[in-house]
Amino acid sequence: MTRLELRDVRKSFGALEVLAGVSLHVAAGEFVSILGPSGAGKSTLFQLLTGAIRGEGGMRFDGAPLDGARFAFMPQRDALMPWRRVIDNATLGLEVQGMKRRAARERVAPLFAEFGLAGFERAWPAELSGGMRQRAALLRTVVQERDMLLLDEPFGALDALTRAAMQRWLEGMWRSHRWTALLITHDVREAVLLSDRIYVLSARPARVVREVAVPLPRPRTESAALAREAAAIEAGILDTLLGQSEPISRSSDGELK
Numbered sequence: 001m002t003r004l005e006l007r008d009v010r011k012s013f014g015a016l017e018v019l020a021g022v023s024l025h026v027a028a029g030e031f032v033s034i035l036g037p038s039g040a041g042k043s044t045l046f047q048l049l050t051g052a053i054r055g056e057g058g059m060r061f062d063g064a065p066l067d068g069a070r071f072a073f074m075p076q077r078d079a080l081m082p083w084r085r086v087i088d089n090a091t092l093g094l095e096v097q098g099m100k101r102r103a104a105r106e107r108v109a110p111l112f113a114e115f116g117l118a119g120f121e122r123a124w125p126a127e128l129s130g131g132m133r134q135r136a137a138l139l140r141t142v143v144q145e146r147d148m149l150l151l152d153e154p155f156g157a158l159d160a161l162t163r164a165a166m167q168r169w170l171e172g173m174w175r176s177h178r179w180t181a182l183l184i185t186h187d188v189r190e191a192v193l194l195s196d197r198i199y200v201l202s203a204r205p206a207r208v209v210r211e212v213a214v215p216l217p218r219p220r221t222e223s224a225a226l227a228r229e230a231a232a233i234e235a236g237i238l239d240t241l242l243g244q245s246e247p248i249s250r251s252s253d254g255e256l257k
Helices: 042-050 086-090 092-096 101-111 130-142 160-177 188-194 224-242
Strands: 002-013 016-027 031-035 056-061 071-074 148-152 181-185 197-201 208-213
Touching (some): 002 042, 016 042, 016 208, 031 188, 042 071, 042 148, 086 101, 086 130, 092 101, 092 130, 160 188, 181 188, 188 224, 208 224
Parallel strands (some): 031 181, 031 197, 071 148
Antiparallel strands (some): 002 016, 002 056
């Protein structure tokens, strides 16, 4: 069943055209990525979905006009408040929705072990590693029990080793929960590791230039056979991106620069 559907979504800021007609869909329980070069308008698309800005075109959720409240949004930075302990950062979204702090803590507390944060409920954010901070931010996001997750390059600020570990962790968590999720990234390897399907955007003004199915078995292990299949998919995506009008380079870890 299709949950999110975008048809010919457009956005300009004055004379600057950012989105030139983006169409895509996300099914229930599906993990979909939007991949494109920096500045292609990926974050602008999320702003449209959450209602932060307005654009043109059709946006529907479960067949009805889109209501931005359907999403739980995780930004690029963890945005943990340094004056709130970890458990109270995790409850923040629930409190904003009107839940009392005690009730919010009771909902959040059982999830700390699953998110690898057991024993750190009363810690301050500054006492956590980068990966732990991102897990706390994701906990804060999913505990809101919205219909769909929007993940805006959630691991982009992490070092390469921590980012790789967090990608594997997120893939495992998604297999356990089957969240409906939409990720934006410019990391080709991350998109292939996590996704069921990938939409590839052109350089600005963005349009979808390719839709890529990722038929790799889950879990996405590090077997040699799976690595070869993933590398072939990555190479095809990079060829598409490198064929766009705006020059793009790539690093050894598959990230667009």
